[in-house]
Amino acid sequence: MAGQVGDHSTDVLIIGGGVVGVCAAYYLLKQGRDVTLIEKGDICSGASYGNAGLIAVSHVVPLAEPGVFAQGLRWLMRPDSPFYIRPRLDRDFARWLWLFRRAATHQRVRAAMPAIRDLQFASLDLFPGIIDETQAECHFEQRGLLMAFTQPKKLAAAVEEARVTAEVGIEYEELDDDAIHAREPSLSSNVIGGVYHPQDAHIEPAAFVRAVGRHIRENGARVHEGVEALGLERSGRNVGVVTTTRGGFQAREVVLAGGAWSPGIAGPLGLRLPIQAAKGYSVTVRRPETSPSIPLLLPETRVAVTPMGDTLRFAGTLELAGMDLSVNMRRVQAIVDGVPPYLTDDATADMKLVEIWRGLRPCSPDGLPFIGRASGYDNLTVAAGHSTIGLALGPITGKLVSQFVAHEAPEIDLTLCDVGRYG
Ligand SMILES: Cc1cc2nc3c(=O)[nH]c(=O)nc-3n(C[C@H](O)[C@H](O)[C@H](O)COP(=O)(O)OP(=O)(O)OC[C@H]3O[C@@H](n4cnc5c(N)ncnc54)[C@H](O)[C@@H]3O)c2cc1C
Secondary structure (H helix, E strand, O other), rough: OOOOOOEEEEEEEEEOOOOOOHHHHHHHHOOOOOOOEEOOOOOOOOOOOOOEEEEEEEEEEOOOOOHHHHHHOOOOOOOOEEEOOOOOOOOOHHHHHHHHHHOHHHHHHHHHHHHHHHHHHHHHHHHHHHHHHHHOOOEEEEEEEEEOOOHHHHHHHHHHHHHHHHHHOOEEEEEEEHHHEEEEEOOOOOOOOOEEEEEEEOHHHHHHHHHHHHHHHHHEEEEEOOOEEEEEEEEOOOEEEEEEOOEEEEEEEEEEEEEEHHHHHHHHHHOOOOOOEEEEEEEEEEEOOOOOOEHHHEEOOOOEEEEEEOOEEEEEEEEEEEEEOOHHHHHHHHHHHHOOOHEEHHHHHHEEEEEEEEEEEEEEOOOOOOOEOOOOOOOOEEEEOHHHHHHHHHHHHHHHHHHHHHHOOOOOOOOOOOOOOOO
Protein backbone atom coordinates (compact mmCIF):
# COMPACT_ATOMS: atom_id res chain seq x y z
CA MET A 1 0.00 0.00 0.00
CA ALA A 2 1.18 3.54 -0.76
CA GLY A 3 2.86 5.09 2.22
CA GLN A 4 4.18 1.93 3.86
CA VAL A 5 7.39 2.63 5.71
CA GLY A 6 10.47 1.27 4.02
CA ASP A 7 9.00 0.52 0.60
CA HIS A 8 12.07 2.31 -0.75
CA SER A 9 14.97 3.58 1.24
CA THR A 10 17.72 5.81 0.04
CA ASP A 11 20.47 8.15 1.16
CA VAL A 12 19.24 11.36 -0.52
CA LEU A 13 15.74 11.76 -1.97
CA ILE A 14 15.14 14.65 -4.36
CA ILE A 15 11.56 15.69 -5.07
CA GLY A 16 11.24 17.32 -8.51
CA GLY A 17 13.02 16.75 -11.81
CA GLY A 18 13.38 20.30 -13.15
CA VAL A 19 16.67 22.11 -13.64
CA VAL A 20 17.10 22.50 -9.88
CA GLY A 21 16.42 18.85 -9.05
CA VAL A 22 18.70 17.35 -11.72
CA CYS A 23 21.53 19.78 -10.93
CA ALA A 24 21.24 18.88 -7.24
CA ALA A 25 21.49 15.21 -8.19
CA TYR A 26 24.51 15.93 -10.41
CA TYR A 27 26.48 17.54 -7.58
CA LEU A 28 25.35 15.08 -4.91
CA LEU A 29 26.59 12.18 -7.06
CA LYS A 30 29.95 13.95 -7.31
CA GLN A 31 30.07 13.84 -3.52
CA GLY A 32 29.58 10.10 -3.63
CA ARG A 33 26.00 10.18 -2.37
CA ASP A 34 23.39 7.60 -3.21
CA VAL A 35 20.64 9.57 -4.93
CA THR A 36 17.00 8.90 -5.74
CA LEU A 37 14.93 11.47 -7.63
CA ILE A 38 11.16 11.35 -7.97
CA GLU A 39 9.29 13.38 -10.58
CA LYS A 40 5.53 13.36 -10.97
CA GLY A 41 5.71 13.79 -14.75
CA ASP A 42 8.76 13.32 -16.94
CA ILE A 43 12.16 14.89 -16.28
CA CYS A 44 11.83 18.53 -17.32
CA SER A 45 8.06 18.70 -17.56
CA GLY A 46 7.70 21.83 -15.43
CA ALA A 47 8.90 25.41 -15.87
CA SER A 48 12.33 24.22 -16.96
CA TYR A 49 11.05 22.92 -20.29
CA GLY A 50 9.94 25.77 -22.55
CA ASN A 51 11.37 28.88 -20.93
CA ALA A 52 13.27 31.61 -22.77
CA GLY A 53 16.62 29.87 -22.21
CA LEU A 54 18.41 33.00 -21.05
CA ILE A 55 21.37 32.71 -18.73
CA ALA A 56 21.09 36.42 -18.24
CA VAL A 57 23.63 37.41 -15.62
CA SER A 58 22.55 41.00 -16.30
CA HIS A 59 19.20 40.19 -14.63
CA VAL A 60 20.11 41.28 -11.12
CA VAL A 61 17.04 43.45 -10.53
CA PRO A 62 14.33 41.26 -8.98
CA LEU A 63 10.78 41.13 -10.32
CA ALA A 64 9.56 43.08 -7.30
CA GLU A 65 10.90 46.46 -8.38
CA PRO A 66 9.29 49.81 -7.62
CA GLY A 67 6.26 50.46 -9.84
CA VAL A 68 5.66 46.88 -10.97
CA PHE A 69 2.67 46.36 -8.67
CA ALA A 70 0.93 49.53 -9.86
CA GLN A 71 1.58 48.46 -13.45
CA GLY A 72 -0.07 45.10 -12.74
CA LEU A 73 -3.14 46.84 -11.37
CA ARG A 74 -3.32 49.12 -14.43
CA TRP A 75 -3.28 46.07 -16.70
CA LEU A 76 -5.81 44.12 -14.63
CA MET A 77 -8.65 44.45 -17.11
CA ARG A 78 -6.68 43.80 -20.31
CA PRO A 79 -7.05 40.23 -21.58
CA ASP A 80 -3.85 40.51 -23.64
CA SER A 81 -1.67 42.27 -21.04
CA PRO A 82 1.85 40.93 -20.38
CA PHE A 83 1.44 41.15 -16.59
CA TYR A 84 -1.75 40.04 -14.90
CA ILE A 85 -2.90 39.49 -11.35
CA ARG A 86 -6.07 37.39 -11.09
CA PRO A 87 -8.01 38.69 -8.06
CA ARG A 88 -8.92 35.84 -5.70
CA LEU A 89 -9.71 35.20 -2.08
CA ASP A 90 -6.79 33.20 -0.82
CA ARG A 91 -4.89 33.91 2.40
CA ASP A 92 -1.53 32.73 1.06
CA PHE A 93 -1.90 34.82 -2.09
CA ALA A 94 -2.92 37.93 -0.12
CA ARG A 95 0.10 37.46 2.15
CA TRP A 96 2.38 36.97 -0.87
CA LEU A 97 1.11 40.16 -2.53
CA TRP A 98 1.71 42.07 0.66
CA LEU A 99 5.26 40.70 0.94
CA PHE A 100 5.85 41.42 -2.76
CA ARG A 101 4.80 45.06 -2.31
CA ARG A 102 7.05 45.35 0.70
CA ALA A 103 9.99 44.00 -1.34
CA ALA A 104 9.41 46.46 -4.18
CA THR A 105 11.44 49.34 -2.76
CA HIS A 106 14.68 50.88 -4.04
CA GLN A 107 16.40 49.94 -0.80
CA ARG A 108 15.40 46.26 -0.96
CA VAL A 109 16.21 46.01 -4.67
CA ARG A 110 19.67 47.53 -4.10
CA ALA A 111 20.31 45.03 -1.30
CA ALA A 112 19.21 42.08 -3.46
CA MET A 113 21.32 43.00 -6.50
CA PRO A 114 24.77 41.84 -5.24
CA ALA A 115 23.26 38.61 -3.90
CA ILE A 116 21.62 37.81 -7.25
CA ARG A 117 24.80 38.81 -9.11
CA ASP A 118 26.94 36.40 -7.07
CA LEU A 119 24.55 33.53 -7.77
CA GLN A 120 24.31 34.45 -11.47
CA PHE A 121 28.04 34.58 -12.16
CA ALA A 122 28.84 31.49 -10.09
CA SER A 123 26.17 29.58 -12.04
CA LEU A 124 27.29 30.86 -15.45
CA ASP A 125 30.80 29.56 -14.68
CA LEU A 126 29.41 26.08 -14.02
CA PHE A 127 27.46 25.65 -17.27
CA PRO A 128 30.36 24.82 -19.65
CA GLY A 129 31.71 22.07 -17.37
CA ILE A 130 28.31 20.42 -16.96
CA ILE A 131 27.59 20.69 -20.68
CA ASP A 132 30.95 19.09 -21.47
CA GLU A 133 30.54 16.25 -19.05
CA THR A 134 26.91 15.47 -19.95
CA GLN A 135 27.52 16.07 -23.68
CA ALA A 136 24.40 18.21 -23.73
CA GLU A 137 23.63 19.44 -27.24
CA CYS A 138 21.89 22.51 -25.94
CA HIS A 139 23.34 25.24 -28.18
CA PHE A 140 25.07 27.09 -25.34
CA GLU A 141 26.36 30.42 -26.63
CA GLN A 142 27.65 33.50 -24.87
CA ARG A 143 26.70 36.19 -27.34
CA GLY A 144 25.17 38.68 -24.95
CA LEU A 145 21.63 40.02 -24.74
CA LEU A 146 20.30 42.94 -26.73
CA MET A 147 17.47 45.10 -25.38
CA ALA A 148 15.78 46.91 -28.27
CA PHE A 149 13.53 49.96 -28.10
CA THR A 150 11.28 52.01 -30.36
CA GLN A 151 10.42 54.67 -27.73
CA PRO A 152 13.02 57.22 -26.51
CA LYS A 153 11.55 57.37 -22.99
CA LYS A 154 11.70 53.60 -22.51
CA LEU A 155 15.24 53.51 -23.90
CA ALA A 156 16.34 56.25 -21.50
CA ALA A 157 14.87 54.33 -18.55
CA ALA A 158 16.73 51.17 -19.62
CA VAL A 159 20.00 53.06 -19.91
CA GLU A 160 19.41 54.46 -16.43
CA GLU A 161 18.79 50.96 -15.06
CA ALA A 162 21.95 49.70 -16.82
CA ARG A 163 23.93 52.46 -15.07
CA VAL A 164 22.60 51.26 -11.72
CA THR A 165 23.37 47.58 -12.39
CA ALA A 166 26.84 48.56 -13.65
CA GLU A 167 27.57 49.54 -10.04
CA VAL A 168 27.50 45.83 -9.16
CA GLY A 169 29.59 44.78 -12.15
CA ILE A 170 27.05 44.24 -14.94
CA GLU A 171 28.64 45.38 -18.19
CA TYR A 172 26.61 47.23 -20.80
CA GLU A 173 26.93 49.21 -23.99
CA GLU A 174 24.46 51.92 -24.91
CA LEU A 175 23.69 51.59 -28.62
CA ASP A 176 22.29 54.31 -30.85
CA ASP A 177 20.29 53.72 -34.02
CA ASP A 178 23.31 52.91 -36.21
CA ALA A 179 25.13 50.86 -33.61
CA ILE A 180 22.18 48.62 -32.80
CA HIS A 181 21.49 47.86 -36.47
CA ALA A 182 25.17 47.12 -37.02
CA ARG A 183 25.09 44.74 -34.07
CA GLU A 184 21.89 42.95 -35.14
CA PRO A 185 20.95 43.49 -38.81
CA SER A 186 17.59 41.71 -38.45
CA LEU A 187 16.19 44.63 -36.43
CA SER A 188 13.65 46.82 -38.23
CA SER A 189 13.89 50.57 -38.81
CA ASN A 190 11.37 51.11 -35.94
CA VAL A 191 14.16 50.34 -33.49
CA ILE A 192 15.93 53.52 -32.40
CA GLY A 193 18.52 52.14 -30.00
CA GLY A 194 19.14 49.77 -27.16
CA VAL A 195 21.27 48.38 -24.41
CA TYR A 196 23.63 45.45 -24.96
CA HIS A 197 24.76 43.19 -22.12
CA PRO A 198 27.79 41.26 -23.40
CA GLN A 199 28.15 38.84 -20.48
CA ASP A 200 24.83 37.03 -21.00
CA ALA A 201 24.48 33.56 -22.50
CA HIS A 202 21.64 31.33 -23.68
CA ILE A 203 20.80 27.66 -24.21
CA GLU A 204 17.98 25.37 -25.23
CA PRO A 205 16.75 24.60 -21.70
CA ALA A 206 15.06 21.22 -22.19
CA ALA A 207 18.09 19.82 -24.04
CA PHE A 208 20.29 20.84 -21.10
CA VAL A 209 18.02 19.49 -18.35
CA ARG A 210 17.36 16.20 -20.14
CA ALA A 211 21.08 15.67 -20.77
CA VAL A 212 21.78 16.17 -17.06
CA GLY A 213 18.86 13.82 -16.33
CA ARG A 214 20.41 11.13 -18.56
CA HIS A 215 23.84 11.67 -17.04
CA ILE A 216 22.67 11.27 -13.44
CA ARG A 217 20.92 8.01 -14.38
CA GLU A 218 24.06 6.70 -16.07
CA ASN A 219 26.01 7.62 -12.97
CA GLY A 220 23.89 5.64 -10.56
CA ALA A 221 20.97 7.87 -9.55
CA ARG A 222 17.62 6.12 -9.39
CA VAL A 223 15.26 8.37 -11.33
CA HIS A 224 11.58 7.55 -10.97
CA GLU A 225 9.35 9.41 -13.43
CA GLY A 226 5.59 9.36 -12.95
CA VAL A 227 6.01 9.22 -9.17
CA GLU A 228 4.28 11.97 -7.25
CA ALA A 229 5.03 12.91 -3.65
CA LEU A 230 1.67 12.97 -1.87
CA GLY A 231 2.69 13.71 1.68
CA LEU A 232 5.70 14.27 3.87
CA GLU A 233 5.54 13.02 7.43
CA ARG A 234 7.39 14.49 10.36
CA SER A 235 9.36 12.20 12.61
CA GLY A 236 10.93 14.17 15.45
CA ARG A 237 13.30 16.69 13.83
CA ASN A 238 13.32 14.77 10.55
CA VAL A 239 11.20 14.25 7.51
CA GLY A 240 10.26 10.61 7.95
CA VAL A 241 8.32 8.83 5.26
CA VAL A 242 7.60 10.53 1.95
CA THR A 243 4.36 9.02 0.76
CA THR A 244 4.11 8.77 -3.02
CA THR A 245 1.87 7.29 -5.66
CA ARG A 246 4.33 4.36 -5.80
CA GLY A 247 4.76 3.66 -2.11
CA GLY A 248 6.70 5.19 0.73
CA PHE A 249 10.25 6.50 0.44
CA GLN A 250 12.49 6.89 3.44
CA ALA A 251 15.67 8.91 3.13
CA ARG A 252 18.48 10.15 5.29
CA GLU A 253 18.27 13.51 3.52
CA VAL A 254 15.35 15.03 1.59
CA VAL A 255 15.72 17.81 -1.00
CA LEU A 256 12.62 19.73 -2.00
CA ALA A 257 12.98 20.99 -5.59
CA GLY A 258 9.33 21.05 -6.61
CA GLY A 259 9.29 24.48 -8.30
CA ALA A 260 5.88 26.17 -8.08
CA TRP A 261 4.44 23.02 -6.42
CA SER A 262 6.82 23.28 -3.46
CA PRO A 263 4.48 25.07 -1.00
CA GLY A 264 1.85 22.35 -1.47
CA ILE A 265 4.42 19.59 -0.94
CA ALA A 266 5.91 21.28 2.15
CA GLY A 267 2.53 22.26 3.63
CA PRO A 268 1.99 19.07 5.70
CA LEU A 269 5.33 19.72 7.44
CA GLY A 270 4.08 23.06 8.70
CA LEU A 271 6.52 24.84 6.40
CA ARG A 272 4.94 27.94 4.85
CA LEU A 273 6.90 28.75 1.72
CA PRO A 274 5.58 31.97 0.15
CA ILE A 275 5.89 30.92 -3.48
CA GLN A 276 3.26 31.84 -6.08
CA ALA A 277 3.03 30.40 -9.55
CA ALA A 278 3.45 33.00 -12.30
CA LYS A 279 2.33 31.54 -15.60
CA GLY A 280 4.26 32.41 -18.73
CA TYR A 281 4.08 31.25 -22.33
CA SER A 282 6.48 30.54 -25.11
CA VAL A 283 5.96 30.10 -28.83
CA THR A 284 8.67 28.25 -30.71
CA VAL A 285 8.94 28.52 -34.50
CA ARG A 286 11.28 27.26 -37.21
CA ARG A 287 14.08 29.80 -37.46
CA PRO A 288 13.91 31.95 -40.59
CA GLU A 289 17.30 32.32 -42.31
CA THR A 290 17.73 35.99 -41.46
CA SER A 291 16.41 35.83 -37.91
CA PRO A 292 18.30 37.37 -34.94
CA SER A 293 21.50 35.62 -33.93
CA ILE A 294 21.68 37.40 -30.56
CA PRO A 295 18.88 36.94 -27.99
CA LEU A 296 16.64 39.99 -27.83
CA LEU A 297 14.65 41.46 -25.01
CA LEU A 298 11.80 43.71 -26.07
CA PRO A 299 10.80 45.44 -22.82
CA GLU A 300 8.09 47.54 -24.50
CA THR A 301 6.09 44.41 -25.37
CA ARG A 302 7.72 42.30 -22.63
CA VAL A 303 8.82 39.54 -24.99
CA ALA A 304 12.13 37.69 -25.14
CA VAL A 305 13.33 36.32 -28.48
CA THR A 306 15.89 33.52 -28.25
CA PRO A 307 17.60 31.68 -31.11
CA MET A 308 17.93 27.98 -30.25
CA GLY A 309 19.58 25.91 -32.98
CA ASP A 310 17.20 25.80 -35.92
CA THR A 311 14.35 27.27 -33.91
CA LEU A 312 13.46 30.69 -32.55
CA ARG A 313 11.54 31.09 -29.30
CA PHE A 314 9.33 33.99 -28.20
CA ALA A 315 8.53 34.04 -24.49
CA GLY A 316 6.63 36.33 -22.20
CA THR A 317 3.64 37.12 -19.95
CA LEU A 318 3.52 36.89 -16.21
CA GLU A 319 0.13 35.80 -14.93
CA LEU A 320 -0.40 35.47 -11.19
CA ALA A 321 -3.36 33.14 -11.43
CA GLY A 322 -2.56 30.24 -9.10
CA MET A 323 -1.68 26.78 -10.38
CA ASP A 324 -3.94 27.15 -13.42
CA LEU A 325 -2.17 25.79 -16.50
CA SER A 326 -4.85 26.66 -19.05
CA VAL A 327 -3.72 28.40 -22.24
CA ASN A 328 -5.10 31.87 -22.85
CA MET A 329 -4.71 32.26 -26.61
CA ARG A 330 -5.15 36.05 -26.44
CA ARG A 331 -1.99 36.32 -24.38
CA VAL A 332 -0.20 33.86 -26.65
CA GLN A 333 -1.21 35.99 -29.64
CA ALA A 334 -0.05 39.14 -27.83
CA ILE A 335 3.43 37.57 -27.50
CA VAL A 336 3.51 36.67 -31.20
CA ASP A 337 2.27 40.15 -32.16
CA GLY A 338 4.87 41.76 -29.92
CA VAL A 339 7.78 40.69 -32.14
CA PRO A 340 7.29 41.75 -35.82
CA PRO A 341 7.47 45.52 -35.19
CA TYR A 342 11.08 45.00 -34.08
CA LEU A 343 12.27 42.79 -36.92
CA THR A 344 12.66 43.19 -40.67
CA ASP A 345 10.03 41.53 -42.87
CA ASP A 346 12.60 38.92 -43.94
CA ALA A 347 13.33 37.99 -40.35
CA THR A 348 9.67 37.21 -39.64
CA ALA A 349 8.73 35.68 -43.00
CA ASP A 350 7.49 32.12 -43.13
CA MET A 351 7.71 31.30 -39.45
CA LYS A 352 6.35 27.80 -38.98
CA LEU A 353 4.97 26.95 -35.57
CA VAL A 354 6.80 24.24 -33.66
CA GLU A 355 5.17 24.52 -30.23
CA ILE A 356 3.05 26.65 -27.92
CA TRP A 357 3.96 26.08 -24.28
CA ARG A 358 3.10 27.44 -20.86
CA GLY A 359 4.81 26.97 -17.54
CA LEU A 360 4.68 28.14 -13.96
CA ARG A 361 7.52 30.24 -12.62
CA PRO A 362 7.99 29.59 -8.89
CA CYS A 363 7.96 33.19 -7.66
CA SER A 364 9.12 34.29 -4.24
CA PRO A 365 7.99 37.74 -3.04
CA ASP A 366 11.48 39.26 -3.31
CA GLY A 367 12.68 37.43 -6.43
CA LEU A 368 15.36 35.54 -4.50
CA PRO A 369 15.21 31.76 -4.24
CA PHE A 370 14.87 29.77 -1.03
CA ILE A 371 18.07 27.72 -0.72
CA GLY A 372 19.12 25.98 2.47
CA ARG A 373 18.09 23.93 5.44
CA ALA A 374 14.52 24.25 6.64
CA SER A 375 14.53 25.30 10.26
CA GLY A 376 13.08 22.73 12.64
CA TYR A 377 14.33 19.88 10.44
CA ASP A 378 17.70 18.18 10.46
CA ASN A 379 17.35 16.43 7.12
CA LEU A 380 15.36 18.77 4.86
CA THR A 381 16.99 21.08 2.28
CA VAL A 382 14.81 23.42 0.25
CA ALA A 383 15.76 24.64 -3.24
CA ALA A 384 12.77 26.43 -4.72
CA GLY A 385 11.30 29.82 -5.59
CA HIS A 386 13.74 30.75 -8.36
CA SER A 387 11.20 33.06 -9.98
CA THR A 388 12.26 34.40 -13.40
CA ILE A 389 15.91 33.25 -13.22
CA GLY A 390 15.72 29.57 -12.27
CA LEU A 391 17.28 28.17 -15.42
CA ALA A 392 20.26 30.47 -15.00
CA LEU A 393 20.63 29.60 -11.31
CA GLY A 394 20.09 25.83 -11.69
CA PRO A 395 23.76 24.75 -11.60
CA ILE A 396 24.84 26.87 -8.62
CA THR A 397 21.69 25.89 -6.73
CA GLY A 398 22.50 22.23 -7.29
CA LYS A 399 26.05 22.77 -6.02
CA LEU A 400 24.86 24.68 -2.95
CA VAL A 401 22.34 21.93 -2.16
CA SER A 402 25.14 19.36 -2.19
CA GLN A 403 27.10 21.56 0.23
CA PHE A 404 24.16 21.84 2.64
CA VAL A 405 23.54 18.10 2.50
CA ALA A 406 27.22 17.49 3.26
CA HIS A 407 27.04 19.95 6.20
CA GLU A 408 29.63 22.14 4.48
CA ALA A 409 29.48 25.93 4.55
CA PRO A 410 27.86 27.17 1.32
CA GLU A 411 30.41 28.80 -1.02
CA ILE A 412 28.18 31.89 -1.41
CA ASP A 413 26.63 34.04 1.28
CA LEU A 414 22.98 32.96 1.28
CA THR A 415 21.64 35.22 4.02
CA LEU A 416 19.07 36.76 1.68
CA CYS A 417 18.02 33.31 0.39
CA ASP A 418 17.30 31.94 3.86
CA VAL A 419 14.42 29.47 3.80
CA GLY A 420 12.93 30.91 6.98
CA ARG A 421 13.22 34.60 6.07
CA TYR A 422 9.44 35.06 6.08
CA GLY A 423 8.94 33.17 9.33
C1 LIG B 1 7.77 31.78 -19.98
C2 LIG B 1 8.94 31.58 -19.07
C3 LIG B 1 10.19 32.07 -19.43
C4 LIG B 1 11.27 31.91 -18.58
N1 LIG B 1 12.50 32.31 -19.00
C5 LIG B 1 13.59 32.09 -18.21
C6 LIG B 1 14.88 32.43 -18.68
O1 LIG B 1 15.07 32.89 -19.82
N2 LIG B 1 15.94 32.24 -17.86
C7 LIG B 1 15.78 31.71 -16.59
O2 LIG B 1 16.77 31.59 -15.87
N3 LIG B 1 14.55 31.36 -16.13
C8 LIG B 1 13.46 31.52 -16.91
N4 LIG B 1 12.22 31.16 -16.48
C9 LIG B 1 12.08 30.64 -15.10
C10 LIG B 1 12.54 29.19 -15.00
O3 LIG B 1 11.89 28.43 -15.99
C11 LIG B 1 12.21 28.62 -13.61
O4 LIG B 1 12.65 29.49 -12.60
C12 LIG B 1 12.92 27.27 -13.41
O5 LIG B 1 12.63 26.41 -14.47
C13 LIG B 1 12.50 26.62 -12.09
O6 LIG B 1 13.09 25.35 -12.04
P1 LIG B 1 12.62 24.30 -10.95
O7 LIG B 1 13.44 23.08 -11.14
O8 LIG B 1 12.61 24.95 -9.60
O9 LIG B 1 11.08 24.05 -11.28
P2 LIG B 1 10.40 23.12 -12.40
O10 LIG B 1 11.15 23.09 -13.64
O11 LIG B 1 8.96 23.53 -12.45
O12 LIG B 1 10.54 21.68 -11.75
C14 LIG B 1 9.77 21.25 -10.66
C15 LIG B 1 9.42 19.80 -10.94
O13 LIG B 1 8.81 19.24 -9.77
C16 LIG B 1 7.85 18.32 -10.22
N5 LIG B 1 6.89 18.10 -9.13
C17 LIG B 1 5.97 18.97 -8.66
N6 LIG B 1 5.26 18.43 -7.67
C18 LIG B 1 5.76 17.17 -7.49
C19 LIG B 1 5.42 16.12 -6.60
N7 LIG B 1 4.45 16.24 -5.70
N8 LIG B 1 6.12 14.96 -6.70
C20 LIG B 1 7.13 14.81 -7.62
N9 LIG B 1 7.46 15.79 -8.50
C21 LIG B 1 6.79 16.95 -8.41
C22 LIG B 1 7.21 19.01 -11.41
O14 LIG B 1 6.53 18.11 -12.27
C23 LIG B 1 8.42 19.67 -12.07
O15 LIG B 1 8.97 18.88 -13.10
C24 LIG B 1 11.10 31.28 -17.31
C25 LIG B 1 9.85 30.76 -16.96
C26 LIG B 1 8.77 30.89 -17.82
C27 LIG B 1 7.45 30.32 -17.44
